[in-house]
Amino acid sequence: MASHLRDDVLYGRDHPDTHASANRWRHQESGSFARHVAPREADERGGSKDLAEFLNTTRLEPPKSAGSGGRFQPIMVAGNVQNGAAGMEGMDAQNDGAANTPSTYGSLDVRCGPLLNYRRMENKNWYGSVLIVTRGGGLRESPVIPELHLRFDRARLSQEISDENANGVSTEAYGVVNGVDYRNGHQEEAQQHEPINGTGSNGTNVVENGSGESKISGTKLYSDPSNTFWRFDLKVPMQKFELHCHYEIPGLSFETGEKNDKQSFFVPAISQSMRIMFHSCNGFSVGTDEEAWSGAALWNDVIRVHKRAPFHVMLGGGDQIYNDGIRVNGPLRPWTDIGNPIKRREFPFPEDLRKKCDEYYVENYIRWYGTEPFASANGQIAQLNLWDDHDIIDGFGSYVDEFMRCSVFRGIGGTANKYYLLFQHHLAPPLSTYTTDAPQTTSDDGVGTDPRQLENTFVLQEENIDSSYIIGSKPGPYVAEHSRSIYARLGARIAFFGIDARTERTRKQVNYPETYEIIFTRLRKELAEAKASSTPIQHLVVLLGIPIAYPRLTWLENIFSSPLIAPIKFLNKRFGFGGSFFNHFDGSVDLLDDLDDHYTARTHKKERLFIVQQLQALSAEFSVRISILGGDVHLAAVGRFYSNPKLNVPVAQDHRYMANIISSAIVNKPPPQAVANLLARRNKIHHLDQNTDETLMNYFDRDPGTSNKTANFNHVTMPSRNWAMITENAAAMVDGNVPNGHSVEGDSLRQLTPPAKDGHSCLHDGEVNAGTKHKAADEAQHGLGSDGSLDVTIRVEKDQHSKEGLTEHYGMTIPLLAYDGAAENTLRKRDAIHGAVAQRIPM
Secondary structure, three states: OHHHHHHHHHHOOOOOOOOOOOOOOOOOOOHHHHHHOOOOOHHHOOOOHHHHHHHHHOOOOOOOOOOOOOOOOOOOOOOOHHHHHHHHHOOHHHHOOOOOOOOOOOOEEEEEEEEEEEEEEEOOEEEEEEEEEEEOOOOOOOOOOOEEEEEEEEOHHHHHHHHHHHOOOOOOOOOEEOOEEOHHHOOOHHHHOOOOOEEOOOOOEEEEOOOOOEEEEOEEEEEOOOEEEEEEEEEEEOOOOOEEEEEEOOOEEEOOOOOOOEEEEEEOOOOOEOOEEEEOOOOOOOOOOOOOOOOOOHHHHHHHHHHHOOOOEEEEOOOOOOOHHHHOOOOOHHHHOOOOHHHHHOOOOOHHHHHHHHHHHHHHHHHHHOOOOHHHHOOOOOEEEOOOHHHOOOOOOOOOHHHHOOHHHHHHHHHHHHHHHHHHHOOOOOOOOOOOOOHHHOOOOOOOOOHHHHOOOEEOOOOOOOOOEEEOOOOOOOOOOOOEEEEEEOEOOEEEEEOOOOOOOOOOOOOOHHHHHHHHHHHHHHHHHHHHOOOOOOEEEEEEEOOOOOOOOHHHHHHHHOHHHHHHHHHHHHHOOOHHHEOOOOOOEOOHHHHHHOOOOHHHHHHHHHHHHHHHHHHHHHOOEEEEEEOOOOOEEEEEEEEOHHHOOOHHHOOOOEEEEEOOOOOOOOOOHHHHHHHHHOOOOEEOOOOEEEEEOOOOOOOOOOOOOOOOOOOOOEOOOEEEEEEEOOOOOEOOEOOOOOEOOOHHHOOOOOOOOOOOOOOOHHHOOOEOOOHHHOOOOOOOOOOOOEEEEEEEEOOOOOOOOOEEEEEEEEOOOOOOOHHHOOOOHHHOOOOOOOOOOOO
16 A cells, blocks of 8 residues: 555556556545545446445544545645655555555644745746645654645636626726737637646646646755744746636644635736735734734734735735744743843853744744634735844844844844744745854854754755845844845736845844845836836835834934933832833833834934935836835824925826825734824924925824724824725726726826825825725725726724724825926925935945
8 A cells, every 4th residue: 555655656646557456446445535536537437336335334434634624634645756755665664554544644734824925926927835834843754745736717806807898898908918918808718727837936846737736746944853844836827817726735634723725815817916905013012911902803804805805915014923922931031030231231042042942933933823813814815024123022123232232132033033034935044043152153244054953953955046035235233144125016017125124223224235225226127127018117015114204203212312311220220210111121211212113213314315215216217106115103194205395296297205104003002092192293294305295194084983092183193903905996907098088197197186285285186085985995996996096095993892803994095106307396406316316325
């Protein structure tokens, strides 16, 4: 029996049978297994029915797997030759002839996953990956190589469009996309299924079985005695209609939760931009009463929306997990309890402490990513994530430099980065991370290999870096690895850029000047190539993580940093006076690290100006509308940059107009109402430079549900849990024309709103009636326009005690940009922008 299985793995199920028995029925399997495998030929279907029914009456079926969805537990999951053969050799003696053992042999105990990621679009292909974490591992060959089965069909919404076409509604003419002419049905239905035989997106084995189902062997990324991480690289050929992709990983046994081995996701049509979901702060701070906040209830709202109008991608803006508990109920508690800051700074981070921290991070990831309903969402909506401080520990990077360079911070920075790469990016980690008792790991130029960390541990050596990543110029100051920013196309007319704002962060900088040069050179290249193609980018969504168009709190920084605080700090050190007002790390005021994290902080003022002016230059040069996503602050708001009203530049031609959508938190509790109201009172008109103003817009016309979240004067900040969705209004666009014959460059770009006196008023038509009465807030109308604009909805929790996660919806629309030289309209000639800004940041 074992020989049969080995040959199936090595040569496939259709190999010549060298183990045939003289008795035809010797190897007859159960009816469940017969239905599981490939169908028999027509003339065979009735031949064994009577005997099979007889045998099945005397055969016990294996117990139902928690996540299998059927009665049969597969005997063996097919794998590749290299790993499968080695795994089977040692099993022959134990299993040969054991007729009753195969029902349980070959399954993998899944501790986490499946987790679905999106990477990029390229050459009419969608690229992504699936990750599972299984129990046990180490250096030995895995006896089972998991295999993912992938198939796809026309999505429900696309089928509805086809039905409309049959009734005479012309939505089939998509225009020319990626060099393919879809007008008048020129593209044949034969493209419905494009074979993907050969290799996956990272060289993995992909086999198509002729029925439209593809099989992808798992790639082992990392394995230690406790856990093994498997990645499946997905490549889906995009079609002229939206695809509903189904994937299954047979042979999995799930420990807890509602996950199973059958999941699905959606891939947009070639002519379609992605429907986007954005979230941040996806976890609870230490000490929060999670039951009082009904757990991760808003993910129920995400899943409800996804069932009606499926998301193609969800953008994680940072703090996808909260690891702060490592210093409260984890291995860093003894270090945190040290009262003397000098002793705490000099505390070592040896290998035994690293092991304990390593175990904490992986177990916390497994626990949180297995928590419903978040667990269900991350298996069916492709994630694209960047990290922030809580993915490591609260305030990481924003404490004083002398303290941030201590061994413990550098140690947990490396350990957190290891599991950030594995869980959130599906990438193999570095071979080793920082420890004080291995000098080769402590270099600022990168971490050397520590043999102790590789004992009975496998780490995949990946030679190729996915092209979606923009790698930083040098290792970070506290995380000795290079930063990983991301560029990816989100469908036909939207692009995404996310900056890694944590790896290189210090109290005085967010990113190195050299890294900015790499980033903006890459963005110029991508936008230039898109502009020269048949499908230029019309919207660039930029994820900065932390808000950039946000009220300044410099006055609060000045108070916390002033000499007036010194006597109180002294009393705190000596007698504990002030309690939680001061943090347990460097003895500074606890809120100061959060304030120093903001782009609006005094220490980041020049860097912030540089970033915004660079984005303005890109917007002008490529006529692309730039919108910014931010999280971190645990409330919802919409800030925006725009041309000084004295310049009289309509927003449709204003390259300086950039909305900053602030959506935070989807899980963590919001700040008190008094904080939100304080921020609203500080919502002044700020002058970024001579030509650019900024302020928050009036976005919240009412409080959610029946609650009283804000003061009557506050329409700009909402202290309630929330998440955001973004959809392009591009129904049936053909060469820039909409069905009623109006051109995108014509009436749809004409601004009907009178010129605003300042940013406290509506700046363009899409801001009129912003809030619950806006078209974008109505699910029946959201994203169904046709002028190329973006509908933005922030969905705000109504009742924190409801586990259903019901939300109030607030909407606005971001218009297209038709740049016509408005950059030359400046208050001073020397401020005119000619191409991208080339100078470095003055540090």
